[in-house]
Amino acid sequence: xxxxxxxxxxxxxxxxxxxxxxxxxxxxxxxxxxxxxxxxxxxxxxxxxxxxxxxxxxxxxxxxxxxxxxxxxxxxxxxxxxxxxxxxxxxxxxxxxxxxxxxxxxxxxxxxxxxxxxxxxxxxxxxxxxxxxxxxxxxxxxxxxxxxxxxxxxxxxxxxxxxxxxxxxxxxxxxxxxxxxxxxxxxxxxxxxxxxxxxxxxxxxxxxxxxxxxxxxxxxxxxxxxxxxxxxxxxxxxxxxxxxxxxxxxxxxxxxxxxxxxxxxxxxxxxxxxxxxxxxxxxxxxxxxxxxxxxxxxxxxxxxxxxxxxxxxxxxxxxxxxxxxxxxxxxxxxxxxxxxxxxxxxxxxxxxxxxxxxxxxxxxxxxxxxxxxxxxxxxxxxxxxxxxxxxxxx
Amino acid sequence: xxxxxxxxxxxxxxxxxxxxxxxxxxxxxxxxxxxxxxxxxxxxxxxxxxxxxxxxxxxxxxxxxxxxxxxxxxxxxxxxxxxxxxxxxxxxxxxxxxxxxxxxxxxxxxxxxxxxxxxxxxxxxxxxxxxxxxxxxxxxxxxxxxxxxxxxxxxxxxxxxxxxxxxxxxxxxxxxxxxxxxxxxxxxxxxxxxxxxxxxxxxxx
Numbered sequence: 001x002x003x004x005x006x007x008x009x010x011x012x013x014x015x016x017x018x019x020x021x022x023x024x025x026x027x028x029x030x031x032x033x034x035x036x037x038x039x040x041x042x043x044x045x046x047x048x049x050x051x052x053x054x055x056x057x058x059x060x061x062x063x064x065x066x067x068x069x070x071x072x073x074x075x076x077x078x079x080x081x082x083x084x085x086x087x088x089x090x091x092x093x094x095x096x097x098x099x100x101x102x103x104x105x106x107x108x109x110x111x112x113x114x115x116x117x118x119x120x121x122x123x124x125x126x127x128x129x130x131x132x133x134x135x136x137x138x139x140x141x142x143x144x145x146x147x148x149x150x151x152x153x154x155x156x157x158x159x160x161x162x163x164x165x166x167x168x169x170x171x172x173x174x175x176x177x178x179x180x181x182x183x184x185x186x187x188x189x190x191x192x193x194x195x196x197x198x199x200x201x202x203x204x205x206x207x208x209x210x211x212x213x214x215x216x217x218x219x220x221x222x223x224x225x226x227x228x229x230x231x232x233x234x235x236x237x238x239x240x241x242x243x244x245x246x247x248x249x250x251x252x253x254x255x256x257x258x259x260x261x262x263x264x265x266x267x268x269x270x271x272x273x274x275x276x277x278x279x280x281x282x283x284x285x286x287x288x289x290x291x292x293x294x295x296x297x298x299x300x301x302x303x304x305x306x307x308x309x310x311x312x313x314x315x316x317x318x319x320x321x322x323x324x325x326x327x328x329x330x331x332x333x334x335x336x337x338x339x340x341x342x343x344x345x346x347x348x349x350x351x352x353x354x355x356x357x358x359x360x361x362x363x364x365x366x367x368x369x370x371x372x373x374x375x376x377x378x379x380x381x382x383x384x385x386x387x388x389x390x391x392x393x394x
Numbered sequence: 395x396x397x398x399x400x401x402x403x404x405x406x407x408x409x410x411x412x413x414x415x416x417x418x419x420x421x422x423x424x425x426x427x428x429x430x431x432x433x434x435x436x437x438x439x440x441x442x443x444x445x446x447x448x449x450x451x452x453x454x455x456x457x458x459x460x461x462x463x464x465x466x467x468x469x470x471x472x473x474x475x476x477x478x479x480x481x482x483x484x485x486x487x488x489x490x491x492x493x494x495x496x497x498x499x500x501x502x503x504x505x506x507x508x509x510x511x512x513x514x515x516x517x518x519x520x521x522x523x524x525x526x527x528x529x530x531x532x533x534x535x536x537x538x539x540x541x542x543x544x545x546x547x548x549x550x551x552x553x554x555x556x557x558x559x560x561x562x563x564x565x566x567x568x569x570x571x572x573x574x575x576x577x578x579x580x581x582x583x584x585x586x587x588x589x590x591x592x593x594x595x596x597x598x599x
Contacts, residue, residue: 090587
């Protein structure tokens with residue numbers, strides 16, 4: 001089969017790989033109809049995620065049709081059209097039973113690596129480094145699904161791929177980010193980063209009762225898209241974020257802060273310049289400017305919610321501000337499974353139209369072009385969807 | 395950016411691991427129960443007091459103590475759990491013959507007897523004769539607040555002399571503590587989810 005393959009920093013191409021096989025009685029094979037490039041793929045593409053190896057297949061936002069199942073798979077069958085969460089759940093461990101599927105005890109075959117890095121392993125992820133399981137990813141024609149009964153969600157035929165594809169990651173990720181910010185009526189929510197996760201987080205914040213959302217980015221077309229959703233915006237290259245937030249909230253500061261940026265913050269602030277040097281020298285994996293700024297800018301007693309991906313240790317962490325302002329920090333990889341039913345209902349009722357995040361649809365064969373476009377932010381690129389079988393169907 | 399190079403798997407883990415171990419070292423006391431310290435006194439042990447190597451590993455499993463006990467008590471199941479075992483044959487209710495996967499072509503076999511069998515709570519065994527005097531136990535305790543069952547495995551043995559002793563790590567195929575940990579992790583996944591996780595790309599560890 002054909003699959004997007006990593007060959008080193010900034011180098012990917014679509015290559016031949018063996019077709020995936022059923023490896024356990026609980027597996028299924030999915031023929032991918034749509035798959036997307038995620039902002040977190042760019043962290044790997046840019047060489048900032050440890051334990052990514054040359055030859056790895058990326059991709060954790062994918063859907064398609066089940067073509068084969070193992071003997072113990074009961075809930076889905078060949079022919080079913082499914083979406084597959086990027087966090088892999090065994091479905092039966094304590095964390096899965098409690099709805100915290102990204103903390104699954106059992107789905108990471110390389111648990112020893114994650115134990116070393118994190119203390120305790122979390123769930124395996126598709127196409128996201130060997131420490132998170134070494135699972136071949138979904139930017140491919142076919143993918144092997146682990147624990148298929150727990151991880152393949154049937155979707156209604158009436159909804160096109162473009163509507164339901166993002167239930168695999170970015171819609172639930174934006175939703176969970178807003179949900180765990182504990183938004184209450186009247187709240188002002190500041191969202192750092194207007195990429196696809198920020199775009200969903202802004203909508204989710206409004207749906208959860210935010211009075212006002214202030215979106216922060218530096219790319220004009222992303223700020224335009226945030227304004228279309230009803231958010232006010234700050235371009236951090238033009239205005240001082242902290243001062244602007246303080247003034248516009250009449251001295252209260254935002255009640256909630258959501259960091260949809262993570263480890264590759266862009267800024268010429270001194271802390272970020274230092275982080276960039278360390279990251280380039282591999283002394284650190286993370287540029288942590290946004291989380292520091294969010295902690296400084298948020299109002300007293302606020303909640304800082306962090307869906308953005310960080311990989312390792314950060315320094316200059318303003319713990320004194322967290323303590324003195326009485327802040328709460330919430331984070332986590334997304335427990336996709338528990339959000340899917342209610343978010344699917346929102347799509348069906350027309351409350352949210354996820355397809356509007358898509359700016360580019362390309363055949364899988366042009367995936368490398370999609371990565372370049374997304375990382376360079378050219379042609380107003382916000383979200384790239386890849387079609388593995390587009391060329392053959394045409 | 396062109397000067398940067400992608401991290402290899404091992405340097406990535408090593409770099410993060412270095413940070414973790416620095417933190418862990420600054421926090422830890424000298425307790426090293428998992429790494430093989432001096433054995434505690436156990437009147438049932440075949441391993442002379444103070445001379446054995448000891449491993450203790452524990453996992454919490456979302457199954458009843460009765461289920462887990464039943465699986466372990468059928469000793470012939472143990473090679474399914476413990477990757478260093480070739481087979482266990484039940485001789486009678488209390489006696490069994492254990493055969494390890496041969497390290498460096500040297501077959502290792504010994505007879506074991508069950509010295510404690512408390513249904514649903516504990517099984518303990520010790521070797522009777524053989525080249526590798528050893529003893530072990532597994533206990534099943536209800537975890538607090540309905541969090542499943544705590545399974546705790548303790549194993550101790552006296553490393554043998556001669557060529558077998560030199561390659562004793564070979565009996566397990568690596569660091570015994572890590573091997574047992576990874577064996578029990580697969581057991582937990584199998585009991586909870588029907589099968590342990592595999593990815594088809596990395597060698598199982």
